[in-house]
Amino acid sequence: MAVDWITRNLYWSDSGLKQIMVSREDGRYPHRLFYDGVDEPRSIAVHPVKRFLFWCDAGVERPGIERSYLDGSNRTIIVARNRVQRPRALAIDFKDDRLYWTDGMVIHYGKLDGTGQFCLHSSGRSTVRSLLVLQLYTVTNIFTMSSYHEFRLIHQLQSPRQKEFLSMPLIGFNLYRTVQSNRCSYKLPLYKNNGYCSQDACGIKNGDCEHLCLPSATGRTCACSLGYWKINETRCISGVGDEKFLLFADQRQGAIFQRPLFLNEYYAIPLQGVKQPRDVVYDPVKKFFSAPCDTFFFISAPYTLTLDAKSQLLYFVDIYKDLVVAVNLRNKQYAKIIEGDRFVAFQNIKNVALDPTRGMMYISCQHKMISDNKTRLIGAIYSATMTGKNLTAFHIGPGEPKGLVVYEDEVIWIDSQKRYIKGKATVNGSVYDLKRITESGQLHDITISDGYIYWTVLSGKPIKRSPLDNLTETETLGWDNFYRVQSIDSYTGDTLNEFCLTRGVNNGTLVNNGRSRYVPVGYRLEILCNPGYKIKGKMTAEDNRRGYVLCIGEGSWNKRAVCEFALLYEIHGTNNRGYVELTRSTYFLVPPRVKRLNVICIGGGGGGFDSNYKEFKKKDKAGDGQASSFSDKLISLGGEGGRLWRGGNGGIGTVLFGGEGASANDCHYGGAAGQLTQKKGCYQPSTFCLYCGAGGSRGKGECPLCPLGLEGGCSGPLSSNATKHAGCSYGGGSSGGSGGGGGGAGYSRAYVDVTPGEMVLVTVGKGGAPSYKPAGDGIVVISWNGRIEDFKTDRIMMYEESNFEDKSCL
Numbered sequence: 078m079a080v081d082w083i084t085r086n087l088y089w090s091d092s093g094l095k096q097i098m099v100s101r102e103d104g105r106y107p108h109r110l111f112y113d114g115v116d117e118p119r120s121i122a123v124h125p126v127k128r129f130l131f132w133c134d135a136g137v138e139r140p141g142i143e144r145s146y147l148d149g150s151n152r153t154i155i156v157a158r159n160r161v162q163r164p165r166a167l168a169i170d171f172k173d174d175r176l177y178w179t180d181g182m183v184i185h186y187g188k189l190d191g192t193g194q195f196c197l198h199s200s201g202r203s204t205v206r207s208l209l210v211l212q213l214y215t216v217t218n219i220f221t222m223s224s225y226h227e228f229r230l231i232h233q234l235q236s237p238r239q240k241e242f243l244s245m246p247l248i249g250f251n252l253y254r255t256v257q258s259n260r261c262s263y264k265l266p267l268y269k270n271n272g273y274c275s276q277d278a279c280g281i282k283n284g285d286c287e288h289l290c291l292p293s294a295t296g297r298t299c300a301c302s303l304g305y306w307k308i309n310e311t312r313c314i315s316g317v318g319d320e321k322f323l324l325f326a327d328q329r330q331g332a333i334f335q336r337p338l339f340l341n342e343y344y345a346i347p348l349q350g351v352k353q354p355r356d357v358v359y360d361p362v363k364k365f366f367s368a369p370c371d372t373f374f375f376i377s378a379p380y381t382l383t384l385d386a387k388s389q390l391l392y393f394v395d396i397y398k399d400l401v402v403a404v405n406l407r408n409k410q411y412a413k414i415i416e417g418d419r420f421v422a423f424q425n426i427k428n429v430a431l432d433p434t435r436g437m438m439y440i441s442c443q444h445k446m447i448s449d450n451k452t453r454l455i456g457a458i459y460s461a462t463m464t465g466k467n468l469t470a471f472h473i474g475p476g477e478p479k480g481l482v483v484y485e486d487e488v489i490w491i492d493s494q495k496r497y498i499k500g501k502a503t504v505n506g507s508v509y510d511l512k513r514i515t516e517s518g519q520l521h522d523i524t525i526s527d528g529y530i531y532w533t534v535l536s537g538k539p540i541k542r543s544p545l546d547n548l549t550e551t552e553t554l555g556w557d558n559f560y561r562v563q564s565i566d567s568y569t570g571d572t573l574n575e576f577c578l579t580r581g582v583n584n585g586t587l588v589n590n591g592r593s594r595y596v597p598v599g600y601r602l603e604i605l606c607n608p609g610y611k612i613k614g615k616m617t618a619e620d621n622r623r624g625y626v627l628c629i630g631e632g633s634w635n636k637r638a639v640c641e642f643a644l645l646y647e648i649h650g651t652n653n654r655g656y657v658e659l660t661r662s663t664y665f666l667v668p669p670r671v672k673r674l675n676v677i678c679i680g681g682g683g684g685g686f687d688s689n690y691k692e693f694k695k696k697d698k699a700g701d702g703q704a705s706s707f708s709d710k711l712i713s714l715g716g717e718g719g720r721l722w723r724g725g726n727g728g729i730g731t732v733l734f735g736g737e738g739a740s741a742n743d744c745h746y747g748g749a750a751g752q753l754t755q756k757k758g759c760y761q762p763s764t765f766c767l768y769c770g771a772g773g774s775r776g777k778g779e780c781p782l783c784p785l786g787l788e789g790g791c792s793g794p795l796s797s798n799a800t801k802h803a804g805c806s807y808g809g810g811s812s813g814g815s816g817g818g819g820g821g822a823g824y825s826r827a828y829v830d831v832t833p834g835e836m837v838l839v840t841v842g843k844g845g846a847p848s849y850k851p852a853g854d855g856i857v858v859i860s861w862n863g864r865i866e867d868f869k870t871d872r873i874m875m876y877e878e879s880n881f882e883d884k885s886c887l
Contacts, residue, residue: 090118106302133164148291148298155191304345326354430481480522526567577628606640609666656860680822683716684848687814703842716820730823738818747772747810749790751824770805773812809853
């Protein structure tokens, strides 16, 4: 940091944002001089009389010392990388116009243009961190290998090569006073006699510059603060508008900025007296141009704000007193709405989001839990009416919810601890992770506008965004001038009564339109439900996936568009973890964020033959069972129908084969699904095969399939109970009348990779027909984030225990 005492400007280097900055001495009107070609700026020095600005860059790629005029013009490298390796400190000898600098452990000096370099002193193994010239003395701050700091005086005698040393502990203030009183009686050189003060171009009325007056080689240059642009040589203007925009406060710059949503630019809000704004909201009713002090509400203490523009109620959080307070902006009356209590569960209020359409508010806070006689605080979100009534826990879980926003039927927040953007539906309570944030930096606030979700980071690139329709993408808004952006708000357009705001539809899309857009009265908004969903009620057109809503004014629609689930199955569990049992052909909608499924397919059982039935008078074979399949990725073939003189073959599966139907004159049983490990064999794995149904039986053991087997095999867990003649569900072959029994279906099971939201055709095979008795139909079972055994453990164990007692099926 360095001061130009003539123009009263303050210069500093910012190694975090890699830039050289200047402002008035009180911090007003910050302006960026350099950012291109700046790697690791360190010390900075100003020569007000010569109008020079010096700085050293300690970057590995291009170390060196540079010089420019105080307005940034004529930038020159005066000590290049071939003469310096790690410059850190700078100082100017105003008496002799020399420049001193440090390079690791060595102190150099030379002329103001970098020539005439001379090594003044080497500190041995200690790094020189800072440097100051006080007439006859050079004062250095030494950092030793033992982490001990000391000041060291280098006293120049008759010639620069003659010097003596004095080391003292790091007591900078006392040392400065000692040196000042004993030897140096130092004063800043005002140079009253050389004409610079009286003829300084910035000395009268700040050089007629509205913001900054920066001395140049021959005169002065006017510069504008961040967020302002020059409209002529001396005047500055902010491009603030009242269309769609982001609004954010930067504590470090001490200012509030606006960014139009349709431009990658930012503009400073011309407010006076703002020092460290923490939060900001916008009142679209009053418009900030007409009454900026009453329209932009900002605070410099640790509070957060939110505004219900329609009712003109401003809500703010006092985190010191743990309060939510509402202020009526019409009469300036205020009331305490909600108060935290450290003796109860609800405490440490952080932020508030409003849902005026439903009269609700949501509060991020902490929830006190007691477990094993230990108390701990976890992140939570509570809900209440906008008057503070009916305070209840909306979401409790690990993490630290910070910024909140209500978007359509969802509450969305940013979790600074778990580093997720999360959401929860206000209708059904579903909780989900929207986005994992991997970048470093403390997450703080969030807003949604014009199809994007925005969030702030308290360091680095402070504002980032992702499109709502593709949250895997992350865009960093390319502003290098901001550092501590805590709050962010947005305004998406006019909210007058002759407009309606489009809202997204869960499980659907808006045709030829987007979310959060204003449309006029009479506008007909078309909705298209996603595959697997249909329009609820009578809003149908062309097919049940399409519907319309009409803007009727006062910001209202004639009805609410809802896309409801339309597929022919029931989900057991949730979209995150569950299963379905499909007993008829349909489409299956892969749940969101699910990429792998465990699938079981069992085809239909074969029909049994009976020559005495009229259906078989002109047929020599009973009907085959149909195949069951999951798209083209997994299939199970059905059992073959029986004939007059022999039973049907079992179906083929990827894991097990179906059992064959009996063909003897006095044995007519059907084969079981998943009965054999190979096409011919005696082992009966259908006993332990999930959902595998037994074949129909007619005898009492006179003609078993195997010496230790049972007629028709055995049903496995989760299948239906055996019947005398019909094939069991699922996939069991029917017994024959006077003829062969039907074969059992094959058994297939595998993990299948899928795409979230994909529609998959599932075919469930029917039992073969015609048949002596009904053959068992097939089934397709689909589970995600768990196998079916994980969901039906109790039923499987109960089945195995009962069959252990009845050894006929073991």
